Amino acid sequence: MRRCARSADPSVRVGCDIASIREVRETYARFGSRYAQRVLQLDLNESDAVEFRAETLAGRFAALEAVSKVLDARHHGLVPADIAVSTSATGRPVVTLSGVAAQRAGELGIRSWDVSISHDGGFAIAVAVASCDSQYRHGHLLQLRKAIP
Amino acid sequence: MRRCARSADPSVRVGCDIASIREVRETYARFGSRYAQRVLQLDLNESDAVEFRAETLAGRFAALEAVSKVLDARHHGLVPADIAVSTSATGRPVVTLSGVAAQRAGELGIRSWDVSISHDGGFAIAVAVASCDSQYRHGHLLQLRKAIP
Amino acid sequence: MRRCARSADPSVRVGCDIASIREVRETYARFGSRYAQRVLQLDLNESDAVEFRAETLAGRFAALEAVSKVLDARHHGLVPADIAVSTSATGRPVVTLSGVAAQRAGELGIRSWDVSISHDGGFAIAVAVASCDSQYRHGHLLQLRKAIP
Numbered sequence: 001m002r003r004c005a006r007s008a009d010p011s012v013r014v015g016c017d018i019a020s021i022r023e024v025r026e027t028y029a030r031f032g033s034r035y036a037q038r039v040l041q042l043d044l045n046e047s048d049a050v051e052f053r054a055e056t057l058a059g060r061f062a063a064l065e066a067v068s069k070v071l072d073a074r075h076h077g078l079v080p081a082d083i084a085v086s087t088s089a090t091g092r093p094v095v096t097l098s099g100v101a102a103q104r105a106g107e108l109g110i111r112s113w114d115v116s117i118s119h120d121g122g123f124a125i126a127v128a129v130a131s132c133d134s135q136y137r138h139g140h141l142l143q144l145r146k147a148i149p
Numbered sequence: 150m151r152r153c154a155r156s157a158d159p160s161v162r163v164g165c166d167i168a169s170i171r172e173v174r175e176t177y178a179r180f181g182s183r184y185a186q187r188v189l190q191l192d193l194n195e196s197d198a199v200e201f202r203a204e205t206l207a208g209r210f211a212a213l214e215a216v217s218k219v220l221d222a223r224h225h226g227l228v229p230a231d232i233a234v235s236t237s238a239t240g241r242p243v244v245t246l247s248g249v250a251a252q253r254a255g256e257l258g259i260r261s262w263d264v265s266i267s268h269d270g271g272f273a274i275a276v277a278v279a280s281c282d283s284q285y286r287h288g289h290l291l292q293l294r295k296a297i298p
Numbered sequence: 299m300r301r302c303a304r305s306a307d308p309s310v311r312v313g314c315d316i317a318s319i320r321e322v323r324e325t326y327a328r329f330g331s332r333y334a335q336r337v338l339q340l341d342l343n344e345s346d347a348v349e350f351r352a353e354t355l356a357g358r359f360a361a362l363e364a365v366s367k368v369l370d371a372r373h374h375g376l377v378p379a380d381i382a383v384s385t386s387a388t389g390r391p392v393v394t395l396s397g398v399a400a401q402r403a404g405e406l407g408i409r410s411w412d413v414s415i416s417h418d419g420g421f422a423i424a425v426a427v428a429s430c431d432s433q434y435r436h437g438h439l440l441q442l443r444k445a446i447p
Contacts, residue, residue, distance in 0.1 A: 009410075010410035010411060010412040010427075010429065011409070011410050011429045012161055012310055012410070012412060012427045012428075012429045013412045013427075014412045014413070014414050014425050014426070014427045015414045016165075016314075016414040016415070016416050016423055016424065016425040017416045017418075018167075018316075018416045018417065018418050018419070018421055018422075018423045019418050019419075020418045020419025020420075022419070023418065023419065065416070066414070066416075069414045069416075070414075072388050072389075072390060074389060075388035075389055075390075076388075090221050090224035090225075091221075091223060091224055092221060092224075111160070112158075112159035112160050112161070113159060114159040114161060114162045114163045115163070116163050116164045116165040116215070116218050116219075117165070118165050118166045118167045118214070118215075118218075119167065120166075120167050120168050120169045120172070120272075121167070121168075121169025121171070121172065121271070121272060122169075122419070123167055123272065123418075123419060123421070124167075125165055125167045125274060125423060126165065127163050127165040127276055127314075127425055128163070129159075129161050129162075129163045129278065129427065130161075131159065131160045131161045161310055165314075167316075239370050239373035239374075240370075240372060240373055241370060241373075260309070261307075261308035261309050261310070262308060263308040263310060263311045263312045264312070265312050265313045265314040265364070265367050265368075266314070267314050267315045267316045267363070267364075267367075268316065269315075269316050269317050269318045269321065269421075270316070270317075270318025270320070270321065270420070270421060271318075272316055272421070273316075274314055274316045274423060275314065276312050276314040276425055277312070278308075278310050278311075278312045278427065279310075280308065280309045280310040
């Protein structure tokens with residue numbers, strides 16, 4: 001029987017997330033703009049409608065979760081502060097990693113990211129993809145081997 | 150602190166969309182089959198159940214949106230008519246670009262597309278991925294540079 | 299007019315699925331743990347809360363559907379038993395193919411998989427990506443040509 005399993009190091013990694021906007025709105029109502037700023041690095045305009053702010057928050061939250069899943073964040077002890085999703089001039093989400101998250105991305109050989117966000121009917125979803133460089137990956141493994149005496 | 154941001158030109162691009170089927174059904178009720186034909190290039194069988202038609206429409210609509218996001222359509226002034234999603238003989242969604250959308254895909258070095266659609270419980274989602282050829286991308290940039298005197 | 303269609307053999311393939319947790323819960327209530335074991339290869343802990351089990355089932359089900367879509371399963375007569383999604387030690391979904399599904403993956407030149415699952419607000423979604431090796435693909439096609447006298 002032929003078998004074909006997910007590689008330990010796939011050359012394209014994916015993470016997805018679905019977030020109920022109602023639940024994000026409740027969290028926002030409880031923690032207010034501090035939640036938005038600290039967790040989501042998002043400066044919301046207080047004059048915007050509550051619903052608009054909740055949608056934006058939920059989308060940003062889903063994007064963070066999607067990137068976290070690409071990095072296996074839960075297992076590798078990554079902190080949310082090391083993953084930032086902002087918005088480019090053209091309106092596309094931009095991923096910026098620092099600290100342990102950036103190190104983990106390096107170990108996985110990730111050389112480029114892309115993230116997309118959508119919301120409708122009370123839900124936000126996000127999908128993140130990362131393409132990995134196998135050469136870099138092998139280079140990294142070699143370095144690890146050399147480090148072991 | 151190490152940093153790893155989304156590249157300006159990721160080698161795999163992604164777009165996702167979630168669409169409430171109820172909202173699509175309401176639009177359809179208002180604009181009828183003209184909406185389906187013009188925007189979604191979809192010839193619906195009027196004998197099909199309304200719910201089936203709404204699901205199909207919402208799925209097609211989500212697929213169009215997902216492809217648009219890969220192309221940064223809103224920022225680049227792409228018109229919906231330049232992006233078509235149809236269904237292959239095997240039932241898979243097929244992307245066909247023309248005009249400005251095809252030109253934009255060329256600039257991004259996109260060499261292949263894939264799109265997937267799903268619906269359940271009142272929602273349709275779609276995810277589009279495009280793989281980009283860095284060689285082509287550089288070739289394109291070189292051509293652009295040569296074109297500048 | 300320039301045109302750019304989805305390649306017959308994209309180098310990155312995608313499949314997505316959305317599943318209403320309520321519907322999965324109803325199926326589970328009717329078929330019980332046999333459904334979970336046979337279709338989803340999932341041994342649920344009967345002491346877990348019903349809601350937790352329904353979420354886990356719906357996520358696993360969505361992942362199976364997402365992988366099936368990457369493989370064009372419906373068109374190629376793949377049986378669900380040939381596609382297994384399990385969970386790695388680090389909590390990531392792992393795809394294992396056998397029989398016709400593994401053969402189909404070989405024909406598509408798939409060399410690595412990644413899958414991500416998420417649930418919230420009564421829905422589970424999953425996205426699967428597969429990266430394909432064009433060299434293998436061509437190699438495979440050559441083999442096919444040689445096999446034809």
